[in-house]
Amino acid sequence: QVPLVESGGGLVQAGGSLRLSCTASGRTFSSYVMGWFRQAPGKDREFVASIGNTGVSTEYAASVKERFTISRDNAKNTVWLQMNSLKPEDTAVYYCAARQGWSTSRNLNTYNNWGQGTQVTVSS
Numbered sequence: 001q002v003p004l005v006e007s008g009g010g011l012v013q014a015g016g017s018l019r020l021s022c023t024a025s026g027r028t029f030s031s032y033v034m035g036w037f038r039q040a041p042g043k044d045r046e047f048v049a050s051i052g053n054t055g056v057s058t059e060y061a062a063s064v065k066e067r068f069t070i071s072r073d074n075a076k077n078t079v080w081l082q083m084n085s086l087k088p089e090d091t092a093v094y095y096c097a098a099r100q101g102w103s104t105s106r107n108l109n110t111y112n113n114w115g116q117g118t119q120v121t122v123s124s
Helices: none
Strands: 004-007 010-013 018-024 032-039 046-051 058-060 068-073 078-083 092-100 118-123
Touching (some): 004 092, 018 092, 018 118, 032 068, 046 068, 058 068
Parallel strands (some): 010 118
Antiparallel strands (some): 004 018, 018 078, 032 046, 046 058, 068 078, 092 118
């Protein structure tokens, strides 16, 4: 288990930007694939982005590709989600997740470590 703490959520106007951070505890961060998921009210939790344990490979949901960027720094035990050109439909609670391994994954059931979530609200 690796504790995860997200930060960086907030209220932003459509077209604006936010950067979410997720910091992990422990010394084995580099052995984890990291992912971002989101859940809007009344909807299922959905995949947003994933990054492999070395940071070389990334994967994005079609709805955020070209607008969001996932990155990580293993020396800082941190993964980020840079969100640009935000839309009202991006409004959700965003969750950071971790799974041991090296390849990215869109499947939330493959992640066994979750943060508490951070609210992102995009106004029109």
